[in-house]
Amino acid sequence: MFASLLWVILGLCYCSKESSQSHLGYPQLSGPSEALVKKVADFKCDLQIYPKNISITLEFYNEDKHKKLGEYTFAEDGASFPMVIEHNHDGNLVCVAKAPNINATVSNVHYLKVIEPVKGAVIDVRSGPVEFFEGKTLELSCNHTAGTYVSYKWLLNGQLVSQALQYHNRLLINRTTSKDSGSYICMAFNEFNKTKFFNASSTEVVITVKDLVSRPDISFTVLKEDSHNYSAMVTCESAKGTPPVTFSLYNRTELVANMTAKDRNATFKVPLVLGKHMGDLQCRANNGDVTEHSKWIPIVVEPVKGAVIDVRSGPVEFFEGKTLELSCNHTAGTYVSYKWLLNGQLVSQALQYHNRLLINRTTSKDSGSYICMAFNEFNKTKFFNASSSEVVITVKDLVSRPDISFTVLKEDSHNYSAMVTCESAKGTPPVTFSLYNRTELVANMTAKDRNATFKVPLVLGKHMGDLQCRANNGDATEHSKWIPIVVVPVEGPVMMDYDHDIGESYDVVSLTIYCKAAKGSFPRYQWFLNKTLLDDRGSFYSVDHQPPQQSILMLSVGWRSAGTYHCSVSDSFDHTTARRSKRVYLDKHVLNRIPILVATVVFGCFTAMILVVSVCCFLGVVFKRKALWREAYVGDGEHGRCP
Ligand SMILES: *[C@@H]1O[C@H](CO)[C@@H](O)[C@H](O)[C@H]1NC(C)=O
Ligand SMILES: *[C@@H]1O[C@H](CO)[C@@H](O)[C@H](O)[C@H]1NC(C)=O
Ligand SMILES: *[C@@H]1O[C@H](CO)[C@@H](O)[C@H](O)[C@H]1NC(C)=O
Ligand SMILES: *[C@@H]1O[C@H](CO)[C@@H](O)[C@H](O)[C@H]1NC(C)=O
Ligand SMILES: *[C@@H]1O[C@H](CO)[C@@H](O)[C@H](O)[C@H]1NC(C)=O
Ligand SMILES: *[C@@H]1O[C@H](CO)[C@@H](O)[C@H](O)[C@H]1NC(C)=O
Ligand SMILES: *[C@@H]1O[C@H](CO)[C@@H](O)[C@H](O)[C@H]1NC(C)=O
Numbered sequence: 001m002f003a004s005l006l007w008v009i010l011g012l013c014y015c016s017k018e019s020s021q022s023h024l025g026y027p028q029l030s031g032p033s034e035a036l037v038k039k040v041a042d043f044k045c046d047l048q049i050y051p052k053n054i055s056i057t058l059e060f061y062n063e064d065k066h067k068k069l070g071e072y073t074f075a076e077d078g079a080s081f082p083m084v085i086e087h088n089h090d091g092n093l094v095c096v097a098k099a100p101n102i103n104a105t106v107s108n109v110h111y112l113k114v115i116e117p118v119k120g121a122v123i124d125v126r127s128g129p130v131e132f133f134e135g136k137t138l139e140l141s142c143n144h145t146a147g148t149y150v151s152y153k154w155l156l157n158g159q160l161v162s163q164a165l166q167y168h169n170r171l172l173i174n175r176t177t178s179k180d181s182g183s184y185i186c187m188a189f190n191e192f193n194k195t196k197f198f199n200a201s202s203t204e205v206v207i208t209v210k211d212l213v214s215r216p217d218i219s220f221t222v223l224k225e226d227s228h229n230y231s232a233m234v235t236c237e238s239a240k241g242t243p244p245v246t247f248s249l250y251n252r253t254e255l256v257a258n259m260t261a262k263d264r265n266a267t268f269k270v271p272l273v274l275g276k277h278m279g280d281l282q283c284r285a286n287n288g289d290v291t292e293h294s295k296w297i298p299i300v301v302e303p304v305k306g307a308v309i310d311v312r313s314g315p316v317e318f319f320e321g322k323t324l325e326l327s328c329n330h331t332a333g334t335y336v337s338y339k340w341l342l343n344g345q346l347v348s349q350a351l352q353y354h355n356r357l358l359i360n361r362t363t364s365k366d367s368g369s370y371i372c373m374a375f376n377e378f379n380k381t382k383f384f385n386a387s388s389s390e391v392v393i394t395v396k397d398l399v400s401r402p403d404i405s406f407t408v409l410k411e412d413s414h415n416y417s418a419m420v421t422c423e424s425a426k427g428t429p430p431v432t433f434s435l436y437n438r439t440e441l442v443a444n445m446t447a448k449d450r451n452a453t454f455k456v457p458l459v460l461g462k463h464m465g466d467l468q469c470r471a472n473n474g475d476a477t478e479h480s481k482w483i484p485i486v487v488v489p490v491e492g493p494v495m496m497d498y499d500h501d502i503g504e505s506y507d508v509v510s511l512t513i514y515c516k517a518a519k520g521s522f523p524r525y526q527w528f529l530n531k532t533l534l535d536d537r538g539s540f541y542s543v544d545h546q547p548p549q550q551s552i553l554m555l556s557v558g559w560r561s562a563g564t565y566h567c568s569v570s571d572s573f574d575h576t577t578a579r580r581s582k583r584v585y586l587d588k589h590v591l592n593r594i595p596i597l598v599a600t601v602v603f604g605c606f607t608a609m610i611l612v613v614s615v616c617c618f619l620g621v622v623f624k625r626k627a628l629w630r631e632a633y634v635g636d637g638e639h640g641r642c643p
């Protein structure tokens, strides 16, 4: 009763699907996407539309392999089919539903990876022998006895190989070098269900890539056997190449000797007679496929003799800036090398090649005694030598631009001369100095030194022309600036001005006094305190002469500085012409009254005048001098000038 009810419900539900007696729906194939070989995996082939009461067969196929994998009878309550996985299950699987007299239907394609754990990895050296010369191709293959979906990694000396071309289980290195030598291991691995790895490492295979021998160098050195006999030791040496290397020594076409070296070099001893040509030798090196030949060298050892310096650039004495080129020539000698000495010191800065020494831009530092030393040199060892006699090279300094100045000389009471001095800071003497008055040559002189003095007539107060010095010690002539020759004698009036500095308590702490004459091109200034000549520097003052304009006296105001000051100006060439300024009494009190006096002047110059005159009259005879002074201040106001 209950069962029949169920069938009714089911029948109602599926009525549309079972509508046609002659129609099969498409089956749905599902199952794992990967499976281990020899293990059981469940697949499901579900069919929803099918005719009733008819026997339906489900068949499994591997589409790729056109192989039938199994066959099951369709049961309505479930379509799950366990399968024992084999290799031929790998690929695109389909399920086909078949029923008599009805067209069969094919399911979706389901891809299955059949995983077999990798086993028994081993390296197959497909390119051939494990030892070979650089440049060949190395091809390795990682084979394994079992395993599907395998990935590979290659190790060289324990390090992952990354540079080489790798595809599938192959490793390919096209142009091998010795860096590709070492122990190779391949690692094969596969995975299942994303977590479980299977691994197989091969045993190591040692590959040796040998360097081909490079072109050998040939050199020889002299060996003294006894006082009369010498041998040549000929060395053949290759920079590159995996030993053993066989070296052969040839005298033109004739094999002189051969030797297989454990190293990359070999030395042969051959007889040697000094001064005689012992043949032309060549080394040949071979460590495998190719033979490399050295250059040819003649074996002839002739001791060097008769070294002499040839000054190829010309004279031994010349001006700075020129090029000096020396050559070390010798009459005899083979395999000669050279050294140059300047004043006994090895020359290192200059350009030296073969037997030449070249100094492009000489300076006077390149002057001195040159010697060349010639050696027979074999394999960096010097044997016989010859030294040249010395050659003295003089590099002269060019004269520099001269300075011009003049002083005045008093010949007698009416006649004067200008002493014009020309002086260059640099330049090898002798130097010829010429004095020009515009275009006219006034005088010339060749000096042993770098300076010269010319006497030219002078009339005081008259412009005697513009003069220039020219200096020459060889190639070029250097010109000084022009100076006018005009001497104005000192003339009065001589004025004294001063500035003062106020200290913290508003009193005058220091004073700067200026002394100026109205005219005079060569003035000599002198300062006096209480008629005593002041030196240029004292305990409380200092003097700064700034001829011709002025002279400055700087005072620090105190008890020592109190007194009467004046200055005197004379011609420096004639002291009889002295003119002096007025005398000024200066002390602390006088100086600090200045601001009050300034105020007085501001309020009324006239009133102040009367006041001071009154004071003068009152004080009269006793303080005559001081009174006069104060009057002077009033007259001059704020600048403190003493007219
Ligand atoms: C069955 O297949 C044949 C040819 O493949 C076709 O002619 C026929 O119409 C199909 N029958 C049905 C019921 O689809
Ligand atoms: C290794 O595998 C390759 C194919 O990848 C095959 O050609 C070769 O013969 C195999 N070598 C050995 C030693 O089995
Ligand atoms: C190596 O040589 C082969 C053929 O000689 C070439 O196909 C390949 O690209 C080369 N590989 C490299 C990395 O040069
Ligand atoms: C795959 O791995 C998951 C866990 O990572 C596990 O639950 C599952 O059973 C595994 N499937 C098979 C087929 O081993
Ligand atoms: C040349 O010199 C090198 C080192 O300076 C030395 O090793 C080599 O033995 C020398 N050759 C000869 C032939 O003396
Ligand atoms: C050295 O030379 C001799 C002949 O002089 C020859 O027989 C021998 O094979 C040579 N050895 C080598 C390593 O070349
Ligand atoms: C080769 O050179 C090495 C080092 O330069 C030296 O020690 C060795 O003696 C040389 N061998 C020969 C045969 O000259």
Ligand SMILES: *[C@@H]1O[C@H](CO)[C@@H](O)[C@H](O)[C@H]1NC(C)=O
Pocket: 251, 256, 270, 271, 278, 279, 280
């Ligand atoms: C090379 O050959 C010449 C003659 O051809 C001979 O005089 C000389 O001694 C030879 N030198 C050596 C080192 O064998």
Ligand SMILES: *[C@@H]1O[C@H](CO)[C@@H](O)[C@H](O)[C@H]1NC(C)=O
Pocket: 310, 327, 328, 329, 355
């Ligand atoms: C010195 O040698 C050079 C070649 O280096 C030559 O040009 C010059 O003429 C030689 N000088 C003398 C004086 O022999």
Ligand SMILES: *[C@@H]1O[C@H](CO)[C@@H](O)[C@H](O)[C@H]1NC(C)=O
Pocket: 351, 360
């Ligand atoms: C010197 O001058 C020559 C050509 O005038 C030049 O080739 C050379 O490089 C110069 N040498 C130096 C050290 O300046």
Ligand SMILES: *[C@@H]1O[C@H](CO)[C@@H](O)[C@H](O)[C@H]1NC(C)=O
Pocket: 432, 441, 444, 445, 446
């Ligand atoms: C000096 O000047 C005279 C002409 O006044 C001239 O003959 C002479 O060569 C000059 N001397 C020098 C060193 O320039």
Ligand SMILES: *[C@@H]1O[C@H](CO)[C@@H](O)[C@H](O)[C@H]1NC(C)=O
Pocket: 437, 442, 456, 457, 464, 465, 466, 485
């Ligand atoms: C310079 O030349 C002028 C005239 O051109 C002349 O009056 C003067 O005396 C000359 N001075 C000297 C120092 O020769």
